[in-house]
Amino acid sequence: MGIEKAYVAVTQLFYDYFLKNPFSFIVEVFKKIVKTIIYVGFFFLPILPYIFKKIRSIGGLNRKVLFLILVFKIVLLVFLHFIGKIFLFGGNIMYNFGLGPKLLKDTCTLGLENTTRLPLWAMCFFGFISQVVGCWLILIVCKTFHSLSDLQKSFFQFLF
Numbered sequence: 403m404g405i406e407k408a409y410v411a412v413t414q415l416f417y418d419y420f421l422k423n424p425f426s427f428i429v430e431v432f433k434k435i436v437k438t439i440i441y442v443g444f445f446f447l448p449i450l451p452y453i454f455k456k457i458r459s460i461g462g463l464n465r466k467v468l469f470l471i472l473v474f475k476i477v478l479l480v481f482l483h484f485i486g487k488i489f490l491f492g493g494n495i496m497y498n499f500g501l502g503p504k505l506l507k508d509t510c511t512l513g514l515e516n517t518t519r520l521p522l523w524a525m526c527f528f529g530f531i532s533q534v535v536g537c538w539l540i541l542i543v544c545k546t547f548h549s550l551s552d553l554q555k556s557f558f559q560f561l562f
Contacts, residue, residue: 436478443536444528450535453542460545462538475533479526488525 420427446453461467482488550558 439536439540440529440532442539443534444532446535446539447531453538456542457538460542462541467541471534471537475530475537478533479530482529483526488522488529 416427457463479488547555547558
C-alpha cells in the first residue's frame with residue numbers, strides 16, 4: 403500500500419543529523435528550547451496573577467535574581483532583534499496580531515501585507531515579558547521539584 407515510502411523515521415533522521423553535525427544539532431536543539439520557553443511564557447501570561455505569589459515565595463522577585471533575569475533577557479531581546487526574530491518565530495502557532503497560520507491567499511501565497519499588524523514596540527514588549535515569565539516558570543519548576551515526593555517526581559518526569 404506504499405506505507406513504507408510514506409513513513410519517515412524521524413528518530414533516525416535526528417540521529418543521522420546528530421552524527422553528521424553534532425554542533426549544529428546542539429545549536430538547533432538550544433534554539434528550539436529558547437523558542438519553547440518564550441511561547442510557554444506567553445501562553446502563561448493570563449495566569450500570571452495566580453502564580454505571582456509562588457514566584458515571590460521562591461525568590462523570583464529577589465533583586466539579584468530579577469537583575470540576572472532582566473539582564474539576560476535584554477541581551478536575548480537585542481540578539482533576537484538583530485537576527486530579525488523579535489517574537490512569533492514560525493508563523494504557524496502565532497503571527498503578528500493573530501493565532502494560527504495565515505490562510506488568506508493574498509497574505510499566505512502572494513505574501514501581501516494587508517492584515518492588521520501590531521507595532522514593533524508591542525512585539526518587543528510581549529517578547530520581553532514572555533521571556534521573563536518563561537524564566538520564572540523554569541525557576542518555579544527547579545525550586546519546587548526538590549520538595550516533591552518520589553511519586554510526584556516520577557509523575558513530573560513522565561510529563562516532562
